[in-house]
Amino acid sequence: xxxxxxxxxxxxxxxxxxxxxxxxxxxxxxxxxxxxxxxxxxxxxxxxxxxxxxxxxxxxxxxxxxxxxxxxxxxxxxxxxxxxxxxxxxxxxxxxxxxxxxxxxxxxxxxxxxxxxxxxxxxxxxxxxxxxxxxxxxxxxxxxxxxxxxxxxxxxxxxxxxxxxxxxxxxxxxxxxxxxxxxxxxxxxxxxxxxxxxxxxxxxxxxxxxxxxxxxxxxxxxxxxxxxxxxxxxxxxxxxxxxxxxxxxxxxxxxxxxxxxxxxxxxxxxxxxxxxxxxxxxxxxxxxxxxxxxxxxxxxxxxxxxxxxxxxxxxxxxxxxxxxxxxxxxxxxxxxxxxxxxxxxxxxxxxxxxxxxxxxxxxxxxxxxxxxxxxxxxxxxxxxxxxxxxxxxxxxxxxxxxxxxxxxxxxxxxxxxxxxxxxxxxxxxxxx
Amino acid sequence: xxxxxxxxxxxxxxxxxxxxxxxxxxxxxxxxxxxxxxxxxxxxxxxxxxxxxxxxxxxxxxxxxxxxxxxxxxxxxxxxxxxxxxxxxxxxxxxxxxxxxxxxxxxxxxxxxxxxxxxxxxxxxxxxxxxxxxxxxxxxxxxxx
Numbered sequence: 001x002x003x004x005x006x007x008x009x010x011x012x013x014x015x016x017x018x019x020x021x022x023x024x025x026x027x028x029x030x031x032x033x034x035x036x037x038x039x040x041x042x043x044x045x046x047x048x049x050x051x052x053x054x055x056x057x058x059x060x061x062x063x064x065x066x067x068x069x070x071x072x073x074x075x076x077x078x079x080x081x082x083x084x085x086x087x088x089x090x091x092x093x094x095x096x097x098x099x100x101x102x103x104x105x106x107x108x109x110x111x112x113x114x115x116x117x118x119x120x121x122x123x124x125x126x127x128x129x130x131x132x133x134x135x136x137x138x139x140x141x142x143x144x145x146x147x148x149x150x151x152x153x154x155x156x157x158x159x160x161x162x163x164x165x166x167x168x169x170x171x172x173x174x175x176x177x178x179x180x181x182x183x184x185x186x187x188x189x190x191x192x193x194x195x196x197x198x199x200x201x202x203x204x205x206x207x208x209x210x211x212x213x214x215x216x217x218x219x220x221x222x223x224x225x226x227x228x229x230x231x232x233x234x235x236x237x238x239x240x241x242x243x244x245x246x247x248x249x250x251x252x253x254x255x256x257x258x259x260x261x262x263x264x265x266x267x268x269x270x271x272x273x274x275x276x277x278x279x280x281x282x283x284x285x286x287x288x289x290x291x292x293x294x295x296x297x298x299x300x301x302x303x304x305x306x307x308x309x310x311x312x313x314x315x316x317x318x319x320x321x322x323x324x325x326x327x328x329x330x331x332x333x334x335x336x337x338x339x340x341x342x343x344x345x346x347x348x349x350x351x352x353x354x355x356x357x358x359x360x361x362x363x364x365x366x367x368x369x370x371x372x373x374x375x376x377x378x379x380x381x382x383x384x385x386x387x388x389x390x391x392x393x394x395x396x397x398x399x400x401x402x403x404x405x406x407x408x409x410x411x412x413x414x415x416x417x418x419x420x421x422x423x424x425x426x427x428x429x430x431x432x
Numbered sequence: 433x434x435x436x437x438x439x440x441x442x443x444x445x446x447x448x449x450x451x452x453x454x455x456x457x458x459x460x461x462x463x464x465x466x467x468x469x470x471x472x473x474x475x476x477x478x479x480x481x482x483x484x485x486x487x488x489x490x491x492x493x494x495x496x497x498x499x500x501x502x503x504x505x506x507x508x509x510x511x512x513x514x515x516x517x518x519x520x521x522x523x524x525x526x527x528x529x530x531x532x533x534x535x536x537x538x539x540x541x542x543x544x545x546x547x548x549x550x551x552x553x554x555x556x557x558x559x560x561x562x563x564x565x566x567x568x569x570x571x572x573x574x575x576x577x
Contacts (some may be wrong), residue, residue: 084450326476352475376541380502382442382481382549384472384474387477387479409446412498
């Protein structure tokens with residue numbers, strides 16, 4: 001089922017024509033009416049007339065998060081104060097927070113985007129959706145709230161925290177779908193178990209919309225098998241509006257609605273376009289946003305682009321799972337390591353719970369990586385040899401995936417920090 | 433469970449100051465008395481092994497702290513509290529072809545008790561019972577099972 005089949009399934013050629021027109025109009029608008037964009041394009045030596053094809057987007061200047069900070073609070077807004085109907089403030093994962101704004105139409109497009117997305121995950125009228133993303137300055141809660149209401153689902157706006165109560169409400173109200181971070185989902189499962197509740201058998205919960213931090217196929221399998229939740233990846237960031245795009249029922253990439261956003265994958269060092277399917281830095285241009293358009297915005301996420309038609313029949317391009325952030329990527333002894341790879345490996349091992357922490361240090365001239373894991377209580381043994389063997393097998397699996405040796409340290413179950421918002425699982429103690 | 437075996441409680445101990453106090457504190461709070469105690473140490477973690485007067489209660493109170501806990505059946509042998517006491521026992525173990533994984537000991541008035549983790553308690557116990565019943569310690573007085 002599609003929310004807006006005419007748009008979602010339009011022929012690729014027509015979609016590209018539409019994107020070109022929208023891009024051209026957006027560039028004209030920004031060049032003519034906004035000082036920041038005008039100056040930036042002049043510096044780059046590009047004029048709106050130079051945009052003759054869709055690929056000419058590559059002539060336009062990049063924008064970085066730093067630009068938003070430099071122009072704080074509203075220097076980059078392209079709508080006047082009385083047209084802006086809402087603000088959000090980003091969570092500041094990688095530095096000080098930034099302000100974003102929306103016109104009425106921006107909010108409408110955001111909601112439309114999520115209505116298409118949630119429908120593609122099978123959520124609609126008759127569903128009860130618990131939104132366990134933070135409400136408030138963070139975009140997650142309100143974004144999904146309006147998206148879910150638009151498709152006719154009943155929304156339970158729990159926000160984060162008070163986990164026992166969330167589980168009680170989930171049972172009382174027959175919640176069928178949840179939106180939260182994957183680490184909060186793990187935590188919900190643990191708390192439910194302690195309360196004697198099996199999310200799989202004692203609740204109606206079937207679907208999870210998981211995002212705001214990278215996760216893996218291993219996590220998806222774990223949620224499906226252990227919690228009875230089919231998890232769908234969601235993507236977005238406050239600078240683009242908030243959470244916007246999800247996987248569809250095919251679970252083969254996240255559909256980025258082409259009438260709203262134009263996606264490129266570039267080499268982070270040269271800024272040049274990457275070959276199709278290559279995993280590298282994501283760049284997004286918002287084609288219809290009014291208050292804060294973002295042109296060729298370098299979010300810092302790493303993914304790949306799939307432009308062929310999806311098996312679900314939707315024609316809009318897809319991006320792969322976010323495998324990390326350009327600035328999250330750890331370079332350990334010259335090898336690129338993403339925390340998501342560690343997560344993926346650990347999720348497949350029954351010997352440990354999903355929680356972990358990575359500690360990178362430098363001993364002499366050599367980088368060392370330590371992964372702290374929580375041992376599953378069931379596999380705990382009184383015999384040191386058994387425990388050493390478990391540790392060895394975890395460390396072998398990590399080595400297999402990461403191509404780098406990692407020390408594994410056992411932690412008591414429940415002792416590693418739980419995150420309700422974005423997880424911070426890496427501690428880099430190296431002095432660069 | 434045979435009268436001649438003890439239930440040992442083991443707990444994972446992470447390498448962080450104050451963790452032992454969490455274990456001991458939980459037992460104290462629940463009125464559990466520790467009879468014997470040892471820590472096996474490995475790189476980065478340890479395993480605390482304890483014999484208590486109430487293993488079931490000990491397990492419950494440790495698990496309530498979120499700790500990883502496991503239980504094992506241990507053989508308890510009586511030794512003379514004098515030179516040669518351990519020698520006598522170890523000779524018998526060799527003679528009866530009983531393999532042990534680890535062992536530790538504690539004192540009771542007038543005697544010493546050797547706590548043994550053997551590879552297969554189901555065959556080891558009957559062998560001692562048949563040939564040297566006098567070495568088996570009567571354990572029912574230690575614990576409420």
